[in-house]
Amino acid sequence: MKAIRTSLFVIALGICFSIGMAGADAQTNSDKAANAGATEKGNSWFKARRVADKVWCIDDKGNDNMYLVEGSQKALLIDTGIGAAKLGEFVKTLTSLPVTVVNTHGHPDHAGANNQFKSAYAHPLEFEAIRQMRASGSGKMYENAAKGASAEDLISAEEAARLPNAELLPVKDGHIFDLGGRKLEVIETPGHTPGEIVLLDSGNRLVFTGDNSNMLVWLFLPNSTPLEIYLQSLEKLNRRASEFDSIMPGHGAPLAGSFVSEQIACVKSILDGTCKGEPYKTFAGNSSMCKYKSAMVAFDPNNLRVKK
Numbered sequence: 001m002k003a004i005r006t007s008l009f010v011i012a013l014g015i016c017f018s019i020g021m022a023g024a025d026a027q028t029n030s031d032k033a034a035n036a037g038a039t040e041k042g043n044s045w046f047k048a049r050r051v052a053d054k055v056w057c058i059d060d061k062g063n064d065n066m067y068l069v070e071g072s073q074k075a076l077l078i079d080t081g082i083g084a085a086k087l088g089e090f091v092k093t094l095t096s097l098p099v100t101v102v103n104t105h106g107h108p109d110h111a112g113a114n115n116q117f118k119s120a121y122a123h124p125l126e127f128e129a130i131r132q133m134r135a136s137g138s139g140k141m142y143e144n145a146a147k148g149a150s151a152e153d154l155i156s157a158e159e160a161a162r163l164p165n166a167e168l169l170p171v172k173d174g175h176i177f178d179l180g181g182r183k184l185e186v187i188e189t190p191g192h193t194p195g196e197i198v199l200l201d202s203g204n205r206l207v208f209t210g211d212n213s214n215m216l217v218w219l220f221l222p223n224s225t226p227l228e229i230y231l232q233s234l235e236k237l238n239r240r241a242s243e244f245d246s247i248m249p250g251h252g253a254p255l256a257g258s259f260v261s262e263q264i265a266c267v268k269s270i271l272d273g274t275c276k277g278e279p280y281k282t283f284a285g286n287s288s289m290c291k292y293k294s295a296m297v298a299f300d301p302n303n304l305r306v307k308k
Helices: 002-016 029-037 087-092 124-135 138-145 157-162 227-238 259-271
Strands: 040-042 046-052 055-060 065-070 075-078 099-102 119-122 167-170 176-178 183-188 197-201 206-210 216-219 246-249 278-282 285-292 295-299
Touching: 046 087, 046 246, 055 087, 065 246, 119 124, 124 167, 183 227, 216 227, 227 259, 259 285, 259 295
Parallel strands: 075 099, 099 119, 119 167, 206 246, 216 295
Antiparallel strands: 040 046, 046 055, 055 065, 065 075, 176 183, 183 197, 197 206, 278 285, 285 295
């Protein structure tokens, strides 16, 4: 019962928190030429814009950011959104390369469309959350999420239910996605969830952070780690700060690489008692929130340190 409640909670989080298929079909030469020069593409649900060289940020109707990163041989889709629309088909309009999928974590606003792809990589600690999300029938919420979108861009709950589960493939610290002339490294950053990962593209000085480095990070959820574990993850990422200039977050606009140091200062102020926190109330429950410069952390005062 606890697992079911947690799964339903996480599904609600994915819908409410708002701030290719393995090989894509070949495009015509004219399509490729047009796509190469495009800076924005979209339909009634998705809006994609180029945010860096060969990097598309896909807006999931305001719910979250997904990223499509291209190398010379493959493309990497980072997260799959809430799964209300035909993501697999939309990705084909952005690239003609074979697409590999990776989830930064298992929340349904980041793994909701996994079943539109043959397989998806994720940290093993996120497998259960991803499976529970599918088993609990997240497709039932599509109608509410889909208001204002064209039916041809959406995937119905019935259609989604007929799709097989994506095979979940494990990644851990140090795993390299080699896209051909472009490599992204997995860095484990537990905090928001136990198996949260970020992906470092040091060759292009970018890091894709899921929900590890948004302007506001939720650390009060049922499966969030103690705050001191999150601090360790931030410090680990900050030790690689010389390798990235820009942060591509799971929600909101790109951030400067220096933002991680602001997050560290914010968390330290909570742990040393400098910031007691203001009340922070959400549909997901009540918590406390502290802010340092641009960084905000919502936390559970009873889950600051690892229990001895």
